[in-house]
Amino acid sequence: MNAALSPAAAPAALALSGVTKSFPGMRALDDVTFSVTPGRFHSLVGGNGSGKSTLIKVLAGVYRADPGGTITVGPHARGADDITPAWSHQAGIRFVHQDLGLFRALSVTENLLGPELPRAYRSIDWRAAHEQAQDVLDRLGVPVAARRSVAGLRPAEATLVAIARGLRDADTTGVGLLVLDEPTARLPHTEVDELLERLGTLVAGGQTILYVSHRLDEVLDHSHSVTVLRDGVHRTTRPVEGLDRRELTRLIVGEERGILHKRGPAQADRSATPVLRVEGLTGGPLHGVDLDVHPGEIVAVAGLVGSGRTSLLETVFGVHGHVSGRVLLGGRPLRRGSIGAAIRGGAAYVPEDRALHSSFHGLGLEMNLSAAGLHRYMKKGFFRRRDELGDATADITRFSIRTVAPDTVMVNLSGGNQQKAVLARWLRRNPRLLLLDEPTQGVDVGSRAEIYEQITEVARGGAGVLLVSSDLDELLHLADRVHVFERGSPVACATGSAITREWVVNTLFHSTEDQ
């Protein structure tokens, strides 16, 4: 509980000492000790299971750490097991979590001022409220009009509003530490730059920022210093200067693994009937889409938010009916708007949002695995649980799903393992067309590599893959062909060795600068 008095003077903006957090059977944080100098843009990085999420939750008072550790924020110190959301707020920590926590149906003013909306007699003084809110926004350099509804904001604007909300009382009570948890995860590249520029200005003005991210480029290009956690243990806290990407990855991953090469020459059989043919598909955000996927081919679709990528997959799979055009699966026209028809035709779909659309959270892993093929277990009028568990065990081995038992409740598995299970569920059906929407979003490095292997194997077996991804590395590693979508139709296409990082970025942003 002593201020770190060194020649660099001031007490640390954030100091952790011996912070440990245990769960039954595992330790998410193990005796973590490090400190952050005030006025720094400090990044916190680590892979799956590194403990970085847990650390943020401990700071926010959501998790209670084990007794024995101490957390200090400026002049405020507290036992790590004693942190509450109230203390955290009072100590000057403000959080912007990945989902922002804004009220989308309300205006920016209402989000910013919340319970402190100015009143005139008994009702709200809206004029004063909007003025006050605009004042906060202008002061922080956020180019958003206070009256606007949050629902209409671009993701970067919304993120800035969330940050403004956090820094609202910077002048009065003071914000010792602004914690941003993966703020750029869902932002397109141009908006990322906008955000980081704004953050840089804030830091220059003296604000300390703790930036949690998995985007190594951002970390290396914009932060002053970085803390790396791995397996709950603190690995290093050091200035970013002199640190390169390889070294940083080594610290995060532990050894030099995971270097992905280009997937090898395409196995596609372009002479055979396309597994998928889309002709003039129009409906929703799509406008006259023409596209082919041949057996053994992995076709990727890239594009910014709103380009219609997810709609494409959903329309092909029958989630939405289309207005005009047609979809042919294995050469045969597919009935529109019918998921059943798509599945019977051999299509499989792994949606982007697992929690909303693919995971049966409260059910066991074996039930999640069998979900797309229940009828095979009905024999002589009884559902054969033993066979179901047996098949689950086989899949657990085949897909390297890490779990305590074949019937562990799905929500107890890590994200990467859940995603492997969702993929396994479909691969049981030997689909001829695999539709993947951001298949490795939020998945750890190890599981990611395993999923890529599975996808590659599926293609090698003759299936076609239509992959939507905003992860450049993923596109480069897997795709035989990349279509870039803009406003609902494909605008450019590259094949084989023409697919380069530069080409993708330039086509997406019409820029001639290197990334």
Place this chain on the structure above:
Amino acid sequence: MSTPSVTQLPTDSPPTEPAATVAETRPARRLLHVVERFGLVFLLLAITAFFALWPGTSDTFATTANLRNILANESILVIAALAALIPLVAERFDLSVGAIVMVSSITTATVVTQLGLPLPLGVLAGMLTGLVIGLVNGVIIAYFNASSLVITLGMSTLLAGVGSYLAGDTTLLGIPDGLAAFGNQYWLGVARPVWLLVVVALAVAYLLGLTVFGRTLLSIGSNESAARLVGLPVARSVMLAFAVSGALAGLAGVLLLARTGSAAAGVGAGYTLPALAAIFLGSTTIKPGRFTVAGTLVGVFSVAISINGLTLAGADDWVEPFFNGAAVVIAVAVSALLAKRRLGGVR
């Protein structure tokens, strides 16, 4: 391996924290788990033991006559509860079970006494009435995507009107001996309604646990969107769930007629809340967080035995509704708490 044309390291991901694992090793922890899982069962046994030993009730409670009576009396509620259980597995409420019980009993009584048709036809008419009502519920809820709470509540009110129309203010009497016999006599020492209870319980347990239909309902209840996206027939399954629910409620109505020998517009609606209370109470035990047949049975009898014991001890009339109401409130609160703990570990 060809020379890498692109040497890129995959970017790392935001980690997802696993919720507390079930791999408990300490025996104390495991004991706690057992207690939590079977808490209600222990409570049921404790209450039974209490009333059997307490001087105030020991000579009236622990007699075979009394216990047989409890079992037979509760059989109607059990069947009604199992009816409501089926759609609830898919997260759909059926607040019209009680009303269906009432209308079915009136229908059967009418068919048999006023229309003079044979008994089997009367029983069939009762169950068919329930099936049709359930089907109407099901079609509206499943295909119009309407709130099950509101639709079945509306239906129950509507049915109250129908019941009044059919039976007026009168109580229908004069049911055939065969039916009354079923309702009140014994076979191999056990009341016949209890045999029916056992058959229905086994049938529903089979339907929910050992069929694709049951697993489909469970999946819908877990994540409806995911269920749709793996090709499960969501709308059809929900509709069928209500149809089966209606038919079973109809059966409960026939049983009510058999046991009481009469049917009236006011009798039956009162089964809805105790049925739901039993289901929710039951979801706290055996398979915490899930709606199950075994749990529902424990739920029904926990409340029934408590009320029976208290009544024998001389408690007033108000005890029954008080207990039933308290059971609903406590049951739903506890089951929500357990669900929260299971699905997201926070302090």
